[in-house]
Amino acid sequence: MLRRLALATLALATATSAFAADADRHVVVISLDGFPAYYLDDPQVSLPNIRALRDAGAATTEGMHVSNPSVTWPNHTSMMSGVRPEKHGVLFNGLPKREAGKPTTVAPERRQQELVHVPLLFDHLKTVGLTSAAINWPCTSGSESIGDNWPDVPKAFTYTTPRLREELQKSGEADKFAAGGAEVHDEIWADTTARIIRVRKPNLVALHLLQLDSTHHQHGPHTPQGRAAAGVLDSLVGRVVQGVEEAGLTDKTTFFVVADHGFIAVTKTLRPNAILRKEGLLTVADGKVASARAFVVPEGGIGMVYLTDPATRDEDRKTIHRLFDNAEGVVAVIDSADFPRYGLPKPEDHLGMSDVIIAVKDGYAVGGAFTGDDLLQSHEQKGTHGFLSTEPKMNALFVASGVGIKPGARLPFVENIDIAATAAYLLGAPLDKPTGRVLTEILTSPK
Template identity: 45%
Template sequence: MVACLVAWLCSDAVPSAAADETERHVVVVSLDGLAAYLVDDPMVPLPTIRRLAREGSIADGGMTVSNPSVTWPNHTTLLTGVRPEKHGVLANGVLVRGAIGMPTTIDSRRDQRDLVRMPTIVDVAHAAGLSTAEINWPCTRGSDSFDDQFPDVPDSLAHTTPRLRKELVELGLLSDESDASFRRMSAVGRDHIWTEAACHVIRQRKPNLMLVHLLNVDSVHHTLGPQTAAGYTANAYADMCLARIIAAIDDAGIRERTTLIVVSDHGFTSTPKAIRPNVLLRQAGLLTVDGGKISEAQVHVVPEGGIGLVYCTHPGEAARAAEDFKQRLIGQEGVADVVLPAAYAKLGLQHPREYRQSPDAVLVAADGYAVSGSVDGETLVASNTEARTPLGSHGFLSSLPKMKALCVLSGSGIERGTTLSAVENIDIAPTIASLLELDYPASDGKPLTAAMIQRRD
């Protein structure tokens, strides 16, 4: 069915001229966790990003992201132009509901076809004859639409394009082709490898559509918090990596024909406290614990940073159990809301009776509190250390201003010195389609035409 849909979407797609001097290129760089508010923070050294904004266009106040504001769902929205209610990615993997009485788990070792329910703009571009590549992009494992691939999954090298994997060893970026050696790298070390891999592909292959995803900012913000000395250092390093990618575009001789789109997938906020809903559920006898983990559950919570996905394991009793959960949690310290399925449309989520991965309720933490999956302890509220949650978190509802993401467009086809208002990340895929002259009617977003130089025929 997906293959047929790709064929339909691509039936009228016309790639730009094949000649080197006229073909277009789009490079999308995602700096995971680089919140929009950091661009205006004078403590953050971002010379490359700010120069691109001056020379191009920036989303004023940031770009609104999708719910939940976590990595895989939002990277999928960037490539599909639709929210999770349509593309189906709700977590960093597939949410697998267990049998009655058994907890839901997240399986990250899945291919794109298992995760994403529709063709992406990359599928359409590749089917139209354009060259494509990705470095560390989520929800792309096993895709046939990339000429070069180094996906963001566990055991990523095992799923990397063989020629690229071999080249990275020959360049000395990798000591060998094993995932074991790659996993031993630090977060900043992996960002270095991903950056240099992207530079290599750009110089050697000049793809029409290139995707790059860097993770060190997200890692540091989680561990030590945003707007800290360590956070500022991570922000500066991400900016330097971006400068390396731009230099590679220059080296490839395609700068005048390349549009650079620099985004992030979500913002960040400090979370020195956490709420532990599974502790209350354990105390109420609604779940049991074995060896510090949930062994059985009538109701339990899967944490997603600032929200928790609530799963009721007895389908016939799910509505009643979700309402009971809401009554237990609403009004408690650290709890901003409990959203039931009747209100999911406002969040861009699908009702659980229509989509098995959808939760039976969504627990929303107040700003400053993360949602912990811990079953240990006796109190709902604990410090982030006791609850074993990060000092910095995302995952909050996209309506929280701190969750706004970076969005800068610069280069070929982009007006100089413009600002954009009311930008959503569903607008990125149709913008890519417009820049590459592809039809992509599946998107719910609109091309960011206010940022584009209007062509005159």
């Protein structure tokens, strides 16, 4: 028995030493918000930098599968935690607040500790002595683990780490950022990231760029505007790669160029709250929802339905099915018993989770309007996301390249929860029981 115990202890020590955190390794994760997988092979989209990384490294044929809801904050949290929303708890671009008899609201100005129910990769790396930086990354506000943090949150400078905020103010970038639009913001975020890499050389850098998402919302994907915005982002990826080269870290760095979700063009929007008003399940006063037994919070391709009165919840659930099961544009009305199939928590396990989900088809969106008498509103083409993650057009960009990545490696798909697991592995600090897996098929020498 003692001999077996000694051998087991030796094996554990050997395994642990094989994964000692490597302070001389670096991972850069660049997320291009709303960059669909199908753009990677679109000859009308100019992507010399991203395709060069792909050709020197690994990619997929289908893209990267995303988490439900397929919106920004939940999916960035999946990428940096290795688990889906059922575990990490982020359901919206903010914190939902459910109140009895009232419409559910979502507050975006919240800290990581309020939003995320599990440690992020930044937290894990700090415990093993590695450093990190995050520029415009969601759900990091108030983090005590990120050395340089400019979080994706309203009033972002209020929550930017003091050293970085002072540098931005002294350089004039803070004023330039405040006066600029989406393109200026992305440029400053990318240049700030490159400078941090050159000056401080953190082990993990996470950068989130936004202009493609806003362009797609306004015009839709597969448009001249969308393709042009994607090309601009490619040039910013090139700036970050150049920053790594100037820091002398090319032979020590792995890149992941990814996205949080794809995009779908829509020409019709459902207004379920208008129908709930007509049914008497919500009331309006002074242009606002005054009370609600049922209320829908839109997330693009789905509507999160909150049944706020416990006394009438069963009855109201039946009404939701009666109104929307066979409505034009609706692909499914999903009850909470099925939420785990979609990687989502049940409402009894997460106070902010809805009771029912209305999912719509390609070409349709869910809106929040409570005025009007008709469910459907037609309009000029726009774009949205938030559809069920099984919709192929929600598949996101995935490219991995650099140190440790096998040139020419191709997989059918990856899951976005694999990003944290693989990045941690490459840094010699594997995560403890993530839902995602290490993508050993694309690594040159798996440990």
